[in-house]
Structures are given as structure tokens and as C-alpha cells.
Amino acid sequence: MVFNANEPHLVARHIQDHDSAKSLKYYWGYPSRVVPCTNDAGSCEYLDGVYWMHTVSMLYTFIMWAVIGGILLLIILARLFRPHRKNEESVKQSSPYRAWRSLSSATRRYLLPESLPKFFPYTTRLQILILATLCAYSTIFSFVGIVYKTWVTPVKNSDKFNTRTGLGGFADRVGALAYALTPLTIGLSTRDSILSLLTGVPYQHFNFLHRWTGRIILVQSFIHTIFWTIVEAKLYQPQPKVYNDFIKQTYMIWGIVAQGFITFLFVFSLRSVIRWTGYEFFRKSHLIVAGLYLGACWGHWNKLACWMIASLGLLGLDLGLRILRICLIHMGYKDGNKGLGFRAIQSKVETFKDPSGAIIRMSFTHNHQPWKVGQHYYLTFPALSIWQSHPFTPASVPPTALVPPTHTYIIRARNGETGKLAALAESAKHEKDSLVETPVILTGPYGVSAIDNEASNLLAIAGGTGISFALPILTAAVTDPSSPAQNIELIWIIRHVDNVAWIGPELTSLKAQLDSSAPLIGGNADAIKAAGSVSVHASKRFRIRIVVTRAPETRTHVHPPTAPQKDLEISSASSTASFPTHSHEVQQLIKPHPNFSITYLNHEHPSVASMLDTFISETVVSGRTRVVASGPAALGTDIRAVVAARNAVGGVWRGDEKGDIDCVWDDRMG
Known part of the structure; x- marks a missing residue:
């Protein structure tokens, strides 16, 4: 049972008399127990069960965090001591490296695709697996270690009886697990994420788990509240005196306040409510109410305040670093003025x-x-x-x-x-x-760096303003001589051909790089390989493909192909005269150039599978491949599925790195 010996109303009602106790046995996170027990046999046996269930509950919370800490430790060790790829293409990679890459490839093949889209849209199997594991642990260990027994004990100075069961211990169990989950939920939500620092995973990828761990805590808190209401309002006698005395206590008032706060957090984080209230209201209110919720939980049961202190520490650290970042960028000497100030x-x-x-x-x-x-x-x-x-x-x-x-x-x-x-x-x-x-x-x-210092092949796919994420990665690979990427391709999917003007200066610069790019030999990787290692590695192979999904004007300017096909392509052999309606800037940007092409679709989505297949078959000879992409969420779904399917589990171990393809997806667009 959850009792606080400092509450006078609770002490008077408790079946243990702390004032006349000969000795007390200390329990972490719980009121001390009076020993020896001076109550009736049933009450003493019930107290044995209560304190045993509490001890087991604390053990389960520590085990949960030991498992989380162990997983994080393994990830840290894997990042520090993982085998690295040898730079020489002709040298066979070491067995530890091939084993590591085979494991990575197998993980992507089975855990990168999305599952259960109706319930978890745009969510990978890995995230769902982590959530399922957390739910399974919370569910199993909420029921294991509960005393399933009933005691009917007399009420002093009354002809009524109390019905004592393991229901209170069960309610305490889910409440303790909810408290222990709180620091994890906060850690999954911060921008300056300790989890990102330890794992190398960008903080925004934790948003799914943050939302669902918060919902787990919501369910646990409701179960805790409902079951204790049943105990105090029904099983204990006499009523309604027992319940009235119970609900007036300070710790219970704080519990009700905390329950209200977490309900607010859930309701106002629903997508439909966010659309109604506005995203900024959600962000600001979520932060403020979350802090108030942590304080209310502390007031409800201060014997487990360690979980709330850790949560408040993470929240305060994130806010403090946020302010520090702003100051480092904007504090300095003002133009035309002496002294420091905000600029x-x-x-x-x-x-x-x-x-x-x-x-x-x-x-x-x-x-x-x-x-x-x-x-x-x-x-x-x-x-x-x-x-x-x-x-x-x-x-x-x-x-x-x-x-x-x-x-x-x-x-x-x-x-x-x-x-x-x-x-x-x-x-x-x-x-x-x-x-x-x-x-x-x-x-x-x-966030974290998106540069891979071991990938020999780089395919950047961008949808619309997702070019913001893909463009700098591709540009760095093309212009940096030390970059290991030798086969580089940009596929930019836009709705209208005039959209190329968004990145006019950057596209002009990239097209200039095409002049020094090694040509595709017959558009076939085997032909490239047959030409010899000198020609393959003499310079980077780089090409740009623009895919326009809405281009009705092309029907009057491009002759349809003789064979039926959906895509109409304007390649380097096409004439800019085909685009009389475009501005001079756009005409210059889409001007024919080697390794530069524009494909027009008739209001259709391009095939991501064919994009990846073409890139691998026409340019990739050996080495790992990295796909970096950003754009609409549906594009991310297709890319994850295609990349996962192309990962070959056994091929990497045998030395065929064509089946080792990783994916970096970013869905933050302008």
C-alpha cells in the first residue's frame, strides 16, 4: 500500500502504529515497517505481502534500467571498437569487418521496412520492436510477483470487516514502473539528447518512442488511480468515511493534480488537437505542463522522487543548453556600437x-x-x-x-x-x-553528421524541399577529394521543371563538376570494371537526374517514343528550345549537359526501386552503398522498403558488398 508516515490522517488510519512501535525496519521508497507486527494474524500476513511486493517492484524498476544501461553500453562499445573498412578496394576485407557488415545488412533487411501502417504510420519495424519489448516487460512484470490472496480482517471498534488483497500492491507496481519510465520518456524528447550522444542516432528519430512511452505511463497512471480508488472506496470499511479521509490527504491531492496534467499532455498531443490549437501552442504547453507534472509526481510520492529529479535534470539541461547555444551564436559586438549585446x-x-x-x-x-x-x-x-x-x-x-x-x-x-x-x-x-x-x-x-567515411557509392534522393538535406551531403562528396565516395548520383523529384530555380547557384556549380566526372562506360558497371582499375578510380563518377512529376506542357514539345512507356526523358541530347515558356534562368539550368537528364512523368510517382536498381547496375562496381534521402513521408516509406529488400545477408560475408546498402532518411523539410 502507498502510505506516508508523515501524513497525520494516514498514520491515524494505518493498521500500523508508528508512535508506539518498538523498532522500525527501513524500506527504500516506502514507509518504514513496524516490527514486530502487533496486529491480528490476517493483517500481519497481509503486511508481509505488501512489503514483499514493494521490494519486488523496486527490483523490477532497477532491472529495467540495468537492461537499458546494458544495451546503451553495448552500443557505445560497438561504436568505439567496430571494425573499419580497409581503403584498398582490391584487398579482401577482414573477417571481423565482414561479419559486422553482414550483421548490419541483416538488421536493415528485416527491421528497416515499415509495418502496421494503420496503427504506426511511417514507423520502422525496429521502433515497433523496441516499443513491443517495452510493453511486454511492463505487462509481464506488472503481474509477476503479486500476492494473489484475500484477507478479511476485522475493523477495530466496529462490526465491519476490511477486504485486503494484492490489488493495492499491483496498483503500486504499475505506479512504480510509471515513475521509473519517466526519465526515459524525457530523455527521448530532448534536442540535446544524451541518447543521441551515446548511440549516434539523431534525436528526432526518438519522437515515436517518446510519444508511446508517454502513453504507457498514462495507462499505468490510470490503472494505479482506478485500482486504489476501488480499494479505498469499496474494500476498506466503514464507508464513506475511509474514502473521504483518504481523498483529503495532501499526497492524494497531488496525485489527482498529476493525473490531470498527464491527461492534458496526452489529449493536447493528438494530431487532430494539434491541428486545432496550433503546433506552437502544443510545443509551449507541452513543455510547461510536463514540468508541472514532474513536480506534482514529486509531491504525490516523494519517497520515489529520484525518478522525478532525474527527469527534471534532463529537462533543465536541455533548456540550459538551448539558451547557451543561442548566446554563443548571437551574443557579440553590435555593429556600429561598442560593447556586447544580442544580435x-x-x-x-x-x-x-x-x-x-x-x-x-x-x-x-x-x-x-x-x-x-x-x-x-x-x-x-x-x-x-x-x-x-x-x-x-x-x-x-x-x-x-x-x-x-x-x-x-x-x-x-x-x-x-x-x-x-x-x-x-x-x-x-x-x-x-x-x-x-x-x-x-x-x-x-x-542532429548528427550524415557523412559516411567508408561508403564508396552515394545515391541522394530528394523530394521537393528535401533537397536541403541531400544537397550538402552530395556536394561534400563531389568536391572533397578525401571523400571515399566514387560513384555519386543525385535524383531530385520536383513537381514542375521551374522548381530547379530554387537551387540555381548550387545546381550550376554541380553541373560544372560534371565536366570533370568520369563518363559512364556504356552505362554498365561491368564495362566500367572491364576498363581497368585506373579508369574506374581516376576521378569520381557523378550524374544528376531531375524527375518532374507534373509536366503537361511537354506533350506539345516532346515527340512520344515509339514504344509505349510512361516516362518522357529529356537527356543531354535534347534542345533547350523545347522549353519556350520557361525563364532564361531555368533554361540555363536545364541546358543539356553530360550526365545530366530530366525525366517527365504524367502526374505519377517515380519508382524508387528502379532508381536504386539503375544506380547499382550502371555505376556500382564494388564497395558499400549509402542512400541519403529526404522528402514527403510516403517517399521515405518506399525508400526504406527498397533499401531493405536490396540488402543481402550472406553476400557481404562472401565479399560482395553490393548487398550492403544503408539508408539515412530525414523527414524535416522546409
Whole structure:
């Protein structure tokens, strides 16, 4: 039972008399027990069961965290001591390395695809497996170690009887597990995530587990509350006196408050409610109410405050580091003034419009510590609101020299803050014929590096503004001579061909790199291999493929192929005269070039499987392949399924690294 000896009402009602006790036996997380027991035999046997169940409950919470700690330790050791690939392509890789890569390939094959999309949309099997394991542990050990027995004991100075069962111990068990899960839930939600630091997994990939561990705690808290209500309002006598005395106690009031807070957190985190209240209300209220919930849990049962202290520590650390990051970027000498102060960054904003909406291109240069390729920042636009921030990935590559970094962001304007930003840029643009400037506040960087120093082949697939994530990874691989990537390809899926203007300067620079790219020999990897190792490795092989999904205008400018097919392709042999309606800038960007092609689809989605098959068959000779991608969630589903299917479990061990394909997916788009 959950009793607090410091509560006068509870002490008077407790079947143990602490005031006249000869000695007390200490229990961690529970009131001390009076020994020897002076009650009737049934009550003493019941107390034996109560304290034994509590001891087992504490043991189960420690075991849970020992398992979590052990898994994290194994991941850390694997990251520190994993075998690395030898740089020489012709040298056979070591047995430990091949075993490691075979295990990685098998894991991706079976755990990377998505399952149960109706219940868990856009969620990998690995995440579902972790959730299922956590649910199984909580369920099994909620019932194991419970005393399933009933005692009917007399009530002093009354003709009534109490019915004492293991129901209270069971309710305490699920309550203790809920408390022990709380630090994990908080750790899964923080941006400066300790779990990301230990595992190398970006923090946003923990959001699914954060939501569902929170829901597990919600269910556990309701079970705890309902079952103790049954005990106090039904099984204990006389009523309603026992229940009235019970519900008035301070720790019970705090319990009711905590239950209200966690119910609020659940209801206002539902997608339909978020759409109704707005995402920023969700973020701010979620943070504030979560802190209040932790405080209320502490007030409800301070003997297990260690779990709440750990949770508050993680929450405070995340907020503190967030403030520190902002200060490191924005605190400095103000322009034209002496002394230190807070400086917002002036950014230049350009808008692009097409039938699908508006796109914002934002650029600025600011002197601060560079980020790692693949990381992202949270941007706040003070001209609109200082209370909202959104995550965006820089489409630019961080500098390697000691020069101020230049940020470029490709942002899709939606109904919220980004829509207001586009409207602000458009209204200011009409007043003056130049790029609009607006202040920006950065927080970050967050996430982990997306660079793989061992992958020989790199395929970047981007859908729409997902180009922000794929572009810097691809650019770094193409321009960095030390990069191991030798076969590089960009596939950018856009709705309208005019969308290429979003990354006009970057696309022009990449097309210039195509001049020095090794040509595809007959478009066949076997032919490349037959040409000799010198030609294969003399320079990087790089090509760009643009896929346009909505291009009705091509029907009047491109002759249909003789054989029936769905895709109409404008390759390097096509003439720019086919696009009279496009601006001069777009015509220059889509100008024919070796290893550059544009494919037009008739309002259809491209086949991700054929993209990967073509890349592997036409360019990959040997070595590992990495697929980096970003875009709509449905694109991520297709990519995960295709990559998983191409992973061959046994082939890697035999030395065929073509079946070793990993996937880095990022769904944060502008």
C-alpha cells in the first residue's frame, strides 16, 4: 500500500502504529515497517505481502534500467571498437569487418521496412520492436510477483470487516514502473539528447518512442488511480468515511493534480488537437505542463522522487543548453556600437511561386562555429513572432577554412509561420525591386553528421524541399577529394521543371563538376570494371537526374517514343528550345549537359526501386552503398522498403558488398 508516515490522517488510519512501535525496519521508497507486527494474524500476513511486493517492484524498476544501461553500453562499445573498412578496394576485407557488415545488412533487411501502417504510420519495424519489448516487460512484470490472496480482517471498534488483497500492491507496481519510465520518456524528447550522444542516432528519430512511452505511463497512471480508488472506496470499511479521509490527504491531492496534467499532455498531443490549437501552442504547453507534472509526481510520492529529479535534470539541461547555444551564436559586438549585446542575423529572402504554392529561399552569412553536414537549426523570425521556431536543414556546405559560414535554406511556405514569412517577403518585394531582408535567430546545430567515411557509392534522393538535406551531403562528396565516395548520383523529384530555380547557384556549380566526372562506360558497371582499375578510380563518377512529376506542357514539345512507356526523358541530347515558356534562368539550368537528364512523368510517382536498381547496375562496381534521402513521408516509406529488400545477408560475408546498402532518411523539410 502507498502510505506516508508523515501524513497525520494516514498514520491515524494505518493498521500500523508508528508512535508506539518498538523498532522500525527501513524500506527504500516506502514507509518504514513496524516490527514486530502487533496486529491480528490476517493483517500481519497481509503486511508481509505488501512489503514483499514493494521490494519486488523496486527490483523490477532497477532491472529495467540495468537492461537499458546494458544495451546503451553495448552500443557505445560497438561504436568505439567496430571494425573499419580497409581503403584498398582490391584487398579482401577482414573477417571481423565482414561479419559486422553482414550483421548490419541483416538488421536493415528485416527491421528497416515499415509495418502496421494503420496503427504506426511511417514507423520502422525496429521502433515497433523496441516499443513491443517495452510493453511486454511492463505487462509481464506488472503481474509477476503479486500476492494473489484475500484477507478479511476485522475493523477495530466496529462490526465491519476490511477486504485486503494484492490489488493495492499491483496498483503500486504499475505506479512504480510509471515513475521509473519517466526519465526515459524525457530523455527521448530532448534536442540535446544524451541518447543521441551515446548511440549516434539523431534525436528526432526518438519522437515515436517518446510519444508511446508517454502513453504507457498514462495507462499505468490510470490503472494505479482506478485500482486504489476501488480499494479505498469499496474494500476498506466503514464507508464513506475511509474514502473521504483518504481523498483529503495532501499526497492524494497531488496525485489527482498529476493525473490531470498527464491527461492534458496526452489529449493536447493528438494530431487532430494539434491541428486545432496550433503546433506552437502544443510545443509551449507541452513543455510547461510536463514540468508541472514532474513536480506534482514529486509531491504525490516523494519517497520515489529520484525518478522525478532525474527527469527534471534532463529537462533543465536541455533548456540550459538551448539558451547557451543561442548566446554563443548571437551574443557579440553590435555593429556600429561598442560593447556586447544580442544580435539578430539579417537574412535575404527570395520567393518562388508555382501552381503548388510558394517556396522561400533564405540566405545569410554569420560568424559562428560551423555545423556538420546533415545537422539542422531551429529558426525564429522576430519580425513575425519570437515565440515560434521551426527546424530547417541548411542546403549549404559548412566551410572547412576559418571563414564565416553561409547559410542557405529552402523552405516551403505553409499555412503557419512560413506562410506569413512568404507574405512578408512578397509585400516588401513590391515596395522595392530587390531581395527582402528579415532578421533571424538561430538555435543549434542539432542532429548528427550524415557523412559516411567508408561508403564508396552515394545515391541522394530528394523530394521537393528535401533537397536541403541531400544537397550538402552530395556536394561534400563531389568536391572533397578525401571523400571515399566514387560513384555519386543525385535524383531530385520536383513537381514542375521551374522548381530547379530554387537551387540555381548550387545546381550550376554541380553541373560544372560534371565536366570533370568520369563518363559512364556504356552505362554498365561491368564495362566500367572491364576498363581497368585506373579508369574506374581516376576521378569520381557523378550524374544528376531531375524527375518532374507534373509536366503537361511537354506533350506539345516532346515527340512520344515509339514504344509505349510512361516516362518522357529529356537527356543531354535534347534542345533547350523545347522549353519556350520557361525563364532564361531555368533554361540555363536545364541546358543539356553530360550526365545530366530530366525525366517527365504524367502526374505519377517515380519508382524508387528502379532508381536504386539503375544506380547499382550502371555505376556500382564494388564497395558499400549509402542512400541519403529526404522528402514527403510516403517517399521515405518506399525508400526504406527498397533499401531493405536490396540488402543481402550472406553476400557481404562472401565479399560482395553490393548487398550492403544503408539508408539515412530525414523527414524535416522546409
